[in-house]
Amino acid sequence: MSSLLPTAESRLLIGGKLVPGADGVFDTVNPATEEIIGQAANAGGADMDAAIAAARTAFDDTDWSRDHAFRARCLEQLRTALQAHVDELREITIAEAGAPTMLTRGPQLEGPVADLGYCASLAETYNWETDLGIAEPMGIKSRRVLRREAIGVVGAITPWNFPHQINFAKLGPALAAGNTLVLKPAPDTPWCAAAVGAVIAEHTDIPPGVVNIITSADHTIGARLTVDPRVDMVSFTGSTLTGKAVMAGAATTLKKAFLELGGKSAFIVLDDANLAAAVGVAAFSVCVHAGQGCAITTRLLVPRAAYDDAVQVAAATLSGIVPGDPADPRTICGPLISQRQRARVERYLEIAVAEGGRIVTGGGRPANRERGYYIEPTLIADVANTSTVAREEIFGPVLVVIPYDGDDDAIRIANDSPYGLSGSVWGSDPDRIRRVTEGVRTGTLSVNGGIWYSADAPFGGYKQSGIGREMGIAGFEEYLETKLIAYQA
Structure with a gap:
């Protein structure tokens, strides 16, 4: 397999292709040495627009959201490919996030990668339809079926402290549920996300546009995901102050907002x-x-x-x-x-x-x-x-x-x-x-x-620590809509 370690700069993943950023590159720094270790693709507004368009097309014009077995296979492929590159990913994570080596064998890397298997299993075993039986509202005998379906395009905005754990806690359930995704990682840890983009593009059958990864030095570029009407949900992890801005942006189009915020x-x-x-x-x-x-x-x-x-x-x-x-x-x-x-x-x-x-x-x-x-x-x-x-x-x-x-x-x-x-x-x-x-x-x-x-335990908070839950069945269902279909019996 080819190396994940960037020799010059990392790339964006847009529409299934690894491409340079419209705004050039920006430095990524090793916090343990203060040295520049390389460059990451610096996305501009046009790149974000293209990523959202690719995700929208992939959701609307393919069977991705309906083919549960295919999604499970793709997630298993992703897990296997990431595990094959785990030593390179470890090197990136230690250098870029300053994560202690011991943690990369748990929640900083190997744990979240393994958890993709749980998401793959959910895609195949989840009860997508529930028969509610027959009732006679207004005297009309009706058989009711409750169906769970993907929300659509998910905008995921993630922080730098546990980049793989948080990226995969959004990417895994969102994809298992049948959504397409635009991931905007923190400017401090762009390589951690870009390396995953390279694996997706080169070692999985995930269709073009299903996953798009946008790295940028601009902290505000992720805000486009909150207000763009083509995005159906925004999933954010970060500070409570920024979470309030994300929620306000999402309100302009009444899109769902999942927020995992601060703690004390x-x-x-x-x-x-x-x-x-x-x-x-x-x-x-x-x-x-x-x-x-x-x-x-x-x-x-x-x-x-x-x-x-x-x-x-x-x-x-x-x-x-x-x-x-x-x-x-x-x-x-x-x-x-x-x-x-x-x-x-x-x-x-x-x-x-x-x-x-x-x-x-x-x-x-x-x-x-x-x-x-x-x-x-x-x-x-x-x-x-x-x-x-x-x-x-x-x-x-x-x-x-x-x-x-x-x-x-x-x-x-x-x-x-x-x-x-x-x-x-x-x-x-x-x-x-x-x-x-x-x-x-x-x-x-x-x-x-x-x-x-x-992986099977929901995580989230009360009060200003957030809205909703991540991981587990509860986290998976954050990425689903509920549809009720009534047939005349």
């Missing part, structure tokens, strides 16, 4: 938990991929009587995790994605101190890292849940520890947030754990280290 999730340690174990896990998890995950639990809630001990354990854990080269298999905490993102995290640390917070450990750039967008794992103490750093998504290896008084207060603090994406509860009493998990208003919860991530 709480890690609740009950007073009957093993404090050292629970706090250690909380501190460790905030360092994974330098804290660049929307579902990471970044607020540590501990009983007030155990507050000082919790701060000590968290600080010891965080200070023992040294940011390192993501290509090193031992690295847990790699770089932030860009200079812009590091500056953003540093501003939040300044705000924390200005608002009376105490930086217990971390708070600066690692002394052993002269190059790369690294920042030390950081613990902030002595702030209330009303503080800026306890309410806003920082997206870095930063943990805020907050004391509470009793289970009800822990639930109250956890829910006192505009977000509701994820969370964690640690304790020993099953009845107390159940009461807390029932009380916390969030889309996913881990109990004593349980893992909620899986």
